[in-house]
Amino acid sequence: MTINDNVIAGAFPIVIVGHVDHGKSTLIGRLLNDTGSLPEGKAEELRRVSKHRGMAVEWSFALDALQLERDQAITVDSTQVWFQSPLRRYVIIDAPGHLEFLRNMITGAAQAEAAVIVVDATQGLTEQTKRHAYLLHLLGVSQAIVAINKMDKVDFDRSIFNRLASEMKTHLASLSLEAVNAIPVSAREGDNLAKPSARMAWWNGPTLIEALDVLPRRRATIDKPLRLAVQDVYHEGDERIIVGRIESGRLKVGDPISFWPTQRTARVKSFQSWSTAAPILSAAATQSVAFTITEDLFVERGHVVATADRGPRQSTSVRARLFWLAPGHLHVGKTLRMRVGTSTVSVTVSAIHGALDVDDLAFHQDRAVATNDIAEVRLTSSVPFTFDLFHENETLGRAVLIDGYNVVAGCVIDRDADVAAITASSATGASTITIHERARRNKHQGAVYWLTGLSGAGKSTLAIGLQQKLFDLGAQVAILDGDALRRGLNSDLGYAPQDRTENLRRAAEVAKILLETGSIVIAAFISPAASDRDMVRNIVGGPFHEVFVNADLAICEARDVKGLYAKARAGSIAEFTGISSAWETPEHPELVVNTGAESYEKCLEKLLTYVRVTAIEGGAIAKGSHASSAAVPAGSLRA
């Protein structure tokens, strides 16, 4: 098979989308039948099964194989079938139209190069049709054919077709989705699918197959900058072999390459392979490769291979459009794992800029983000991560969001949000004073020490003592205390889980502002939920130290300095941590001080030593606010 090297080979993947019951599966079933692509006996089987159920021939049964689908006559999951036109091979992905199954529609459409949007002539454009169209746009599908279906139900009326076709084309154009053609069809009878319709003699345009056959293939990404997301590093004797797939660009022996985020450089020494006709000297986009490099660098899964001058971006915060697939609403403060390429990083939804209204295509700030909604959000991490903007390089410009064991959203990264983040969280806007200049003047770096523990564990007492010691040492220091904040900034909040999250989100934003002034921030908050503590860490972004002030519930209750435990036990305080509200013990705090077992003085001393080591003494400043962006020493190679 001779193929232009610059065009992606393989079957042309198309997705069929549209509102439930507008006839997508029927269209495909009929298309398969009319092009001779159904296996022998399948058409007879369909006739028999349909008759058995007292129905006319139900072409959609060819795809809706699952018993459940036959019984309910809807498509649950996306199915792939292959079909051959006179020109080329297609893989058609039948995407379910039912709202409940949007995640499956997205799974299907994420693999497509073009879409056929099926619109019922008797129904016209529905909210669901528009949602699908927006998702196609978001998933990067740029060309579509509109099939105005069920023309037999409107007496093959030309004016109805013209009206719907123009309405649809206008809508798609506003999404930069090119509607290559709109075609009047009757899928059940096969009109204008593989053969021109005798019943629509007024139609001079192409059949669906003719329209598909002229769609251009997506250009391969060989001419874009090199991107390879490292999947793994294999050890073969002394050799360390880097493996991954080239997502864009080219790679050849001797090429200088750069690894992100370390930005260490090396040259490609050799490609490794098994059972290839000749040794591999070069490779290009879409190829899975294994190679060695000339330098002894620390490389691991998640690193991105690029060239030094045209590398990916790095930031702790991005603005993205996501489709939310999990049950329930998406809230600010939600902490998720984000996968970009082969790397995974913890992110917090630090802002929701709005949910999409598919009718006016605007993001509305006042709308809650519900299941299947599309939202514009800011995602923030405590460590910089590597990515591209979607419009620049697709592969690293999209991400999957994971909550626990579940994929809950997919998103495209529209822009780097660092500038926006600073403006939003800093009282004075973007600053001309660098973090290093502040550190030089203060003679220490800024850092946040987040004291978490039960009420009565001694957080506030330790915070006050520590502040005094640091002040005496000449440090720029500030306390954020949970009780104090609840009297002022957070006086509108209660103790329900959502309020607790909001309480901590505000505290974290304040801590971030103080951190940007170069201060040592001592925060004392019960912060009982691990997910909230992760959120805080992500929002703060810079040097953050979780300090677990540990004292057993029994000890805290026995102390009961404020008399709160007694009230909680009596039931006069609701949602009290440890009594009527859950406490999640920190699993990996940076420091534990055990006020239950050790004296106050000893605990304070331990805390002070820790702060001195991490923020004040030599070298600390060099670690800066983005410690992990610093180059990793080669010496850690075989650690």
Next chain:
Amino acid sequence: MNDLDLLESRSIFILREAFNKLRPLAMLWSLGKDSNVMIWLAKKAFLGKVPFPVMHLDTGLEFPETYAFRERYSAEWQLDLIADPCPPIESVDQSLPNDARLAARKSLGVTQAVERYGLKGLIAGIRRDEQATRAKERVFSPRAAGNTWDFRTQPPELWDMFAADVPPGAHVRIHPLLHWNEIDIWCYIKRESIPLVPLYFAKNGERYRSLGEIGITRPITSNASNVDEIITELKTTRAAERAGRTMDHESEDAFERLRTTGYL
């Protein structure tokens, strides 16, 4: 890059993801054409050696040629072969049709292997074009404890960023050939000269197009006695690949029932 290069590259990507994310990991080796291609791809992915065990779910009912192939190539390809016998026919769901019961022994064999070796990942060579319920599969397909497949709650699968996180007790089925067609498999076998059980090649006017156990697999009428002739035959046939697998056709939902309880 041609069609086969693209298919190969994506399969290698999938295998490397599985090996990185899911341990312990094993690959099912049915000894059929697809799973031989899969082993070949694993050798490519891992540069000449398969770094995890391969499992033959042995019902004791394979053809003698199949057993001979297993002995020869498990040694030649230096495979870490596990060939535990499947649980007996008495232990399967007796309400299934007759031939499906025979096939269901393999489902129990899978469950047994997952439990016995504590597998987090199991690589299987199914393809979407083989059978309509397989067309619904994900590349990374999570299985709850108990090995069941619930097609209603399949996770979204986006842009080759596969979901490999599963709760304790669950495992992931990995399907590196899901996107291949039957004819792709044969073209790849030709290009790479991958050895096969000789039963695929016609003798006395018959050959096996899909190879299962004695008693539940029937040969087709064919004179295609080598790979080229098989490719030519496939280009013209409209018969379904698994037409010779009797358990698929006993009742409308027989195969789906097998799959929801763990069949491949």
